[in-house]
Amino acid sequence: MLLLGAATVSAAGQTPEAPKQAPTFRSGLDVIAVDVQVIDRSGAPVAGLGPEKFTVTINGRPRRVLSAELVESRSATSMTAVERAAATAGPPVVPTLPRVVFIAIDCLSFDASASRHVIDSARAFIDRLPPTDEVGLFAYPYGPKINPTTDHAAVSRNLATVVGQRHVPLTQFHLRPAEIVDLSAASSSANARDSSLLESVVVRECGDTPDDTCRRGLMLEITGAALYYEGQGNAGLGMLRSLLEQLTGITGRKTLVLLSAGMIASDTPGGRPDISELGMQVGKEAARSNTSVYTLFLDTTTTDKFQAQVRGADKNLQAVGRDSEILGRWLDQFSGEAGGAVFRVQVGSGEYAFNRILNEISAYYLLGVEPGEEDRDGRTHEIKVKTKEKNVVLRGRRWVMVPKRGAAAAGTVSPAPGPAESASAAPPAPPRRVVPADIQAMADAFDRGAAEFQRGLAGTRDLANLLRNFRGSETPWPNAPRRTAVFALELAVAALRSDNQNARDEGGRLLAEYNVRLRQPGDADAFECAWLWTEVTALEGLFMPDSAMLLVPAAIERCPREARLHLAHAIISEQRWLRGTAGAAEVPGILERYQAAVTFSETAAEARMRAAWFLFRAGRLDEALALVETRPPSGTDPYVLYLTDLVRGQILRGRGRFDEAAKAYRDALATWPNAQSARVALMTLLLSRGDRQEAAKLAAAVETAPADQFDPWWTYWLGDYRAYSSIVAKLREMTQ
Structure with missing residues (x-):
């Protein structure tokens, strides 16, 4: 690596030469180091150029070139005789630290x-x-x-x-x-x-x-x-x-x-x-x-x-x-x-x-350039280097930072350290990007808990700018990437809920970015699968099926045994069908995705119920009834049990089996008393059959029901979003 190293020369059978000294200058702050490559059309470095062959401008203003040293990166034995002669005929060739x-x-x-x-x-x-x-x-x-x-x-x-x-x-x-x-x-x-x-x-x-x-x-x-x-x-x-x-x-x-x-x-x-x-x-x-x-x-x-x-x-x-x-x-x-x-x-x-x-990369020139006083502000400036040499290509950086007087900088020219010095010197720590004040404030709120974080988001005037600042800054938790991932997810979901299109766009970008950042080599771990499920759940609840369909298949590929992801895939596909962005040709695919969710015991009952309701609306009543004719076993989630009875009642009513339909509605009310949808369905069925007395009682019950009475049917199309708060809470726990 060191062109003039004594060991290299001895190996070539020559008398060892004293190593050349690295260049020195009046002051490190008077001159900055600018490295450039000068190559011919074949890519070979061009040797023998002095400072008079270069012109340098900083922010368009000419600057004096005081020196030009060719720094050779190949061993002496790798150079041809012609290359060696050309290199030593011009200005000094100096050694460099290992590349x-x-x-x-x-x-x-x-x-x-x-x-x-x-x-x-x-x-x-x-x-x-x-x-x-x-x-x-x-x-x-x-x-x-x-x-x-x-x-x-x-x-x-x-x-x-x-x-x-x-x-x-x-x-x-x-x-x-x-x-x-x-x-x-x-x-x-x-x-x-x-x-x-x-x-x-x-x-x-x-x-x-x-x-x-x-x-x-x-x-x-x-x-x-x-x-x-x-x-x-x-x-x-x-x-x-x-x-x-x-x-x-x-x-x-x-x-x-x-x-x-x-x-x-x-x-x-x-x-x-x-x-x-x-x-x-x-x-x-x-x-x-x-x-x-x-x-x-x-x-x-x-x-x-x-x-x-x-x-x-x-x-x-x-x-x-x-x-x-x-x-x-x-x-x-x-x-x-x-x-x-x-x-x-x-x-x-x-x-x-x-x-x-x-x-x-076998050689480059190190130019000693004298900056102007106006350049010494510690900021990045545009620099342009040109050469008067003909038929060559010059490669060099376009930006340079000139330190203020009294400040040190890596770009200043100083004598090259010897081997012992370079081996013991610890490299400086890389500069860290600053965490903007608004991001740090939101991170502090995030650490204090979900309620505090949501209040902070609600008070943010410009969500789009907040997300842009986050993406361009250092993370508030450099040693906690999982915490950063959950923070990013919640920021993105808040932006997607916004009425501002710019904020929604930034939210989509942030989600797509962290789908990449989250992944680790090999199979997905429990945290990655939980994060992906939380993301998909949010998109279900926000009714953004077209955006979700760009992400869900990849999530299933990463977490093929995650039952809730398979069910979400089917629900999101059906949401697209409802919105009119998927036509009749997509019906078989939707049913296949529900069937995939049926194969998991955790989601089997809900997947059957949802597939039955989809088939009912597609006019395939017999297939629909076959999926829900048998009531789920005891211990099934009451939410799913109620909806299964309600869906079975609607299908039986469509088939003209009114007594069985009425029983299904009553079973639903037994599971979830006072649920409005089952009450109304039973009431209209009784009215159509002439039972006005019981129908009137049900109508009165509907009218006098408390305003906060919950009906599972109201969240049917939101999928797992009905439990989003608890899902996010569990994800947060995994970052502790």
Whole structure:
């Protein structure tokens, strides 16, 4: 790693030279260090450039370049004679501390088959790094995470275990990434029906004469998909940002190699998902951490066009090209802000990109730049470095922080520490994002209990801004991720209840983000399943079935033995049918989901009752009656027992079996006395049969019933939301 190290030179059979001294300057505060890479078109570092070959501006104002030192990162024996001669002919070549190379893998962006070859290429890249390089691994959101180490074999072994984890939500329609972006912009406009693209997709998905049910379902799916991908993008970028903050605390030059298949990001005004601002913030974080960024965009659009999710979508080359641009957009923004480079690789390739990176990072220039007095404010400034050398490519960060006078900063130039000094010096702690005052106040209320927290939420004037602040800040409980997850869930649910559309959108993003953040490698634990059930319960109660359908299938995949999730899946599917966003073709699927819930003893009775009521309204009375003809056993939840009797009474009445229907209504009242729905059903049945005396008694009882008398039927369509308070309370207990 150290070019002029005595051991390296001796190994080459030459007389050891005295190591060159690192550059010194008048004062660390008079000069700041700016590192840049200058490479030729093949990616080879260009040597022999002095300070006169560079121009630097800070916030557009020219700044003097006092020195330019080539920092060589390869061992002397790895350089050719020509390279060695060129390097020593110019300004001094100085040693550097061991490099830190981090491999970051965006696992959510690609599936297992697409990732295999590029992972193998990354392992070969690690094998070729000098043994003194420290290599780290960060597979996110879930996967191996290894701090920088010289044990390359251990990193390579863990890298071999990384697989793609892309999850495509279960959807009714077949929309490409570009269509989600363009249609979200079109559907949000006042003249949505005037959009030729939207109408062409409506015809493609709903037929030549589309009905309103299909059109409404398509519009809702576009909005829901945009929110889902925004949340997923926020989660991924948030985790990448946390890695870069950690890198700030590592001394010296760092290189981040990011492997990603991209994420859907709008390139159209008004289009969604919109993650451009966060992508640029993460790029600035990379620049502030003095990290050189290389991004490998694994372009899967060519193979993705054969997937079932887009089997009916437009698959011409122009459409596939647009998808590629949209998926890679945030990578371009991120790398651009960081002053890095993006390499597009196809599935089954990657060697060329890794070879190029290995070549490029073998050397860089360390410029000593004299800042202006107005730059010394401790803030981040835009910096631009150019070179007068022809036919070269210059890579460098776009942002620099110049400390105030009297303050120390990692960006100032000072003599390089010797081996002993660097080994014993502890790296500075990475800067922590501040917890905003409004978030801290809500966190304190959360810690005091549910009632206090709900009062705090009720008094919040701008819920949307509160959620944005939370997503962009440090967590109030850095050592309690479960507590943070419950806090996020309750914030999101409060926002979804709001009448403000911006707040509801932020709530949807936050839920989608924490569906990603919550997951851990391997099978879901009890807390994750409880969190997912609580989330689904909230969406049931808020009657947001289209949003819920983007999340429930993934929750069941994570927690396949969670009976309440299977039942919720069926209820939410039926809610979509009620709203008109699912048509007759969805009926078999709804019944299948109820049948899945019947297989669990915990939910069997309720699932039969709900399936029977659904079949009754679909006109399939005999099938409905077969499900509830036998009364549930004693010990069944009174809520379910009452509703089963009530539903059986309605079906028997529909079949003309009035005496049996009346008995079923009376059984219901015996289980839940004074319930209004059973009383009214029995009263109208008696009236239709001429029994006015008993009917009058029931009518009087209905009119004189207390105002607070509860009827289970009133919460029938809310599913488990009837017990939401106790469900949340149990989830909170799991964080203690």
